Each structure stands twice: as structure tokens, then as C-alpha cells.
Amino acid sequence: MVSTSGSEVTGNQATIAVKTFISGGLAGICAKTAVAPLDRVKILLQAHNQHYKHLGVFSTVRHVVSKEGFIGLYQGNGVQMLRIFPYAAIQFLSYEHFKKLAKHVPLLSHSPNICKLICGSLAGLTAVMITYPLDMIRARLAFQVKGEAIYDGIIHTIRSIRHLEGGTRGLYQGIVPTILGMAPYAGLSFSSFEMLKNFALDTFPDLLGKPCPQTTGGVVLILPAKLVCGGLAGAIAQTISYPLDVVRRKMQLSGMVVKQQEAVIHYPRGWLRVMVDVYQENGIVRGLYRGMSINYIRIMPTVAISFATYESAKQAFGLDTGVDR
DSSP states (O other), rough: OOOOOOOHHHHHHHHHHHHHHHHHHHHHHHHHHHHHHHHHHHHHHTTOOOOTTTTTTTHHHHHHHHHGGGGGGGGTTHHHHHHHHHHHHHHHHHHHHHHHHHHTTTHTTTHHHHHHHHHHHHHHHHHHHHHHHHHHHHHHHHSOOTTTOOOOHHHHHHHHHHHHHHGGGGTTTTTTHHHHHHHHHHHHOOOHHHHHHHHHHOOOOOHHHHETTTTSSSSEEEHHHHHHHHHHHHHHHHHHHHHHHHHHHHHHHTBBBBBSSSSSSOOOOHHHHHHHHHHHTTTIIIIIIIHHHHHHHHHHHHHHHHHHHHHHHHHHHHOOOSSSO
């Protein structure tokens, strides 16, 4: 009998954690880089930027390129990359960790779908709480237009917000609707993907699965199937949580001064009041679901690429990505 020392077990766990962390970070970078132009347009539409609020998705893309050049579609993407690697890495690592902890909770261990929903929600909340200020800074940089910029970069944005908008607390404007929206979004993303993956491998193992000798799972999804499952999971999750995402953006940009007729975008009240104001001013379709069409266009490839990259990276690292019951 071969005994395994405690230090060896701890070392193996640390190695697995590092590989999972890197896999998650790579997944986030690949996904967000692929849809960065759509992310910029989404922010411009959500917050009713005065230059683009009367336009649709594709006309906004054309106008951004015309006014700011092709590089304008990637404005704010630098801070996005700084944020997304730790965000995605923490989210995926937390999800795996919470799933292990849940095995010791009788109620959750006997309800796999509820378990994945709760673990996904907790993972999303963990990641967003740690990286939220970077998300806000990125929103500010992406919202300003060439020739009217009031922030020179990441450091200047941080200093300006802290100086003019209540100190460090200003960097967390919109955190409440973010938390309220992240819980169902992350939970549904992870649980939907896991359920769709399991369904695909159970129902069409020969068509959608392939043997993976590096892992103990035996059979894993082929890449196209991972992309489809991820895309569907993202669409389901975003449809439910989108109005809170709009409120989050409004609050993140509430203190931003622009040099145009609408001098200040100001929402001094709480998130619920902001939601009511958005509804009263613009209704459901052009208010609470403003920019939803582009969000479907961006969220499906975002989640699809994210999950597909994560699973592929785990397989490359020799981590198990087989069917998870």
C-alpha cells in the first residue's frame, strides 16, 4: 500500500488550484477580446450616450468607427483585460471550490441542479466583489467619446472618482444591482451549461462526445458542442438578469461629467429608484432592455468561448472535465 503524505496532497491541491485559476483567466481574456467592440457599443446604448442614443446596434458601430476610428471600438478594453483575467479566474476557481464544499451539505449533494445554481451564484458574487472597481473604471473609459474625454487613463479615472464622488466608496457605485443581477446570472450560466453538457453527453455521446484519455471523465464534449451549450447558457442567464445590468451601468456612470448639453448624467438615488426612473422615462423595451439585441449578439459568443476555452484549458492541463453529476 502506498501512503500519501499530507504535504503531497496539499501540493497536488495547490497545483490543481493554480491550473484552474489560469484556465479561468485564459477563458475570460479570450471571450472578452472576441466581443470587445460589442461591449463598447452595449455600454453606449445602455447609458444613452448623447451621440448614439438615437441609433441602433449596427448604425452605432458604423458611427463609432466613423467618429473615433476602428480603435474606438476597443476603447476601455485595456482596463477590461486587467479586470477580466482575475475576475474569470476567481469565478471559475470559486465555482470548483464551492462544488467541493457542497458535497458535504446533504441537501445540496442530493440536488445537483440546485447545487450548481447556488455554487455558480456564489462564484459570481465572489469574483465581482473583488474586481468591481475595475469594471466601473472600464465603463467610464468606454462611455467617453473621442475629443470629449475627461479621463486620461486608469489612474486618472481612479483619482477623479475618489476625489469627486465620495472617496473609495465612489468606486462601488452600482454594486447593489450588480450583486442582485450577478447571483441569478452566474448561477444560471454555470448550472445551465452543466445541465446542457450532461444532456448532450447522455443523449448523443457518439455524435457530441469524444474520448479524452488525459482525464478520468472518459468522454468530453467536442468543441462545437461546448460552444453551443455555452451560448445557450449565456442567453438564458442574461435574459433574466439584464434589467439589473442596465441599472448597474446607469449608476456606474452617474457621476460622469461630459462636455455637451447634457452636462451631468445624475442618478443620486438608490438602485430601485434608478430602475423605476428608467422604466418611466423609456419603458421596458427602450429602457430596461435597451441594448438587449446587441447583448444577445455578444453574450452568446462570450459565454460560449469562455466555457469552451475553460474546459479545453483544463483538458490540456490534465484536469477532469467529464460529466459532472
